[in-house]
Amino acid sequence: MRLMLEPKAIGRTIVSVTMNRPEIIEHPDPSIFRDLCVGHPIVSMGRRGKYVSLELDSGDSIWFHLRMTGRMLSVPSDEPEQKHTHIIFRLDDGTDLRFTDSRRFGRFWLIRDEEEDTFTGMSRLGPEPLDGDITGQYLEERVGHCRRCVKSCLLDQSVVAGIGNIYADEILFGAGICPTRKADTLETGDWERISDLIPKVLGKGLSDDLESPEWYLSGREGDWEESPYVMYGHEGDPCPTCGTTILRTVISNRSSYFCPNCQR
Ligand SMILES: [Zn+2]
Structure with missing residues (x-):
């Protein structure tokens, strides 16, 4: 998302901020938030875990987190507002950055x-998954003693910053490990395979996403012809490796998909 938005946002000045849902601004007070944004050019963007920032020329930073269903769109200012549009940053080139979120868990x-x-x-965030700091040894030392299931450990943002529900399933499928397995039953080789796959799976997601920035930025609803994920959304389909039916279970209130034959 940051890479897609950067060319639209950098160098543009925020001319107004419309808040249809001011309660999603957590800090500071929404009227102060607006005053500190308006009139300021965006000089760069940043990211930490699943948090993304717009850096202003004042040295102040707007940070936001999409949570479950949030999206930050770049659309022409004259385009009608979509449903669930909560914040609009109007820019000086006739475009808007619009935050939409049907479930309203996203925050600024x-x-x-x-x-x-x-x-x-x-x-409280752990190391970045694409910086090369996540080794098998790190994971084993950090969570290898945990009674929690391995998937909950991977979703814990204080262990690794930025792994989400879908990618955790893809990583565990690649590693051949059942998502419900207790972390303290994994061996060194398991942690090594998981740590190798983390940057590979996230890196593939990154390049897949970047093939369709216009589609993402326009905010059209995701109408996948075909899920781009191997496991996510494939309950009842045959496993691509062995043909066994893919199962779905719920871990930490989120859907988890796995092959009961390949993942032990
Ligand atoms: Zn399988």
Whole structure:
């Protein structure tokens, strides 16, 4: 999302902020948030885990998290508002950055230049999955003693920042490990396979996404002809490796898909 938005956002000045749902601004007060945004050019974008930022020339940073169903779109300002449009950043080139979110779990914060961030939750994030810091040894030391299931460990953002529900299923399928398996039953080789797959699976998702930025940014609803994921959404389909029927279970209130034959 950051890579798709960057060419639309960088160098543009925010001319107004419309808040249809001011309650999704968590910090500071929404009217202060708006005052600190308006009139300022966006000089860069950043990302940490699943948090994304718009950096302003003032040194202040707008941070946001999409949570379950949030999307940040780039559309012409004269385009009608879609349903569930909560925040509109109007830019000086006749386009908007619009935040839409049917479930309204997404949040925004503005961190002042040199303000200590005690409110976004970013200070609790683990290492980045694409920076090469996630080794088998790291995972084993960090969660190898846990009684929790291995999938919950991978979704724990303080262990690895940025792995989501769908990607956790793809990683565990690749590693041949059942998502419900207790973490303390995994062996060193299991953690090695998982750590090898984390950047591969996330990197593939990244390149797949970047093939369709216009589709994403327009905000049209995802109408997959074919799921781009091997496991996610494939309950009842044959496993691509062995043909066994893919099962669905619920872990941490989220759907999990796995092959009962390939994943032990
Ligand atoms: Zn299988």
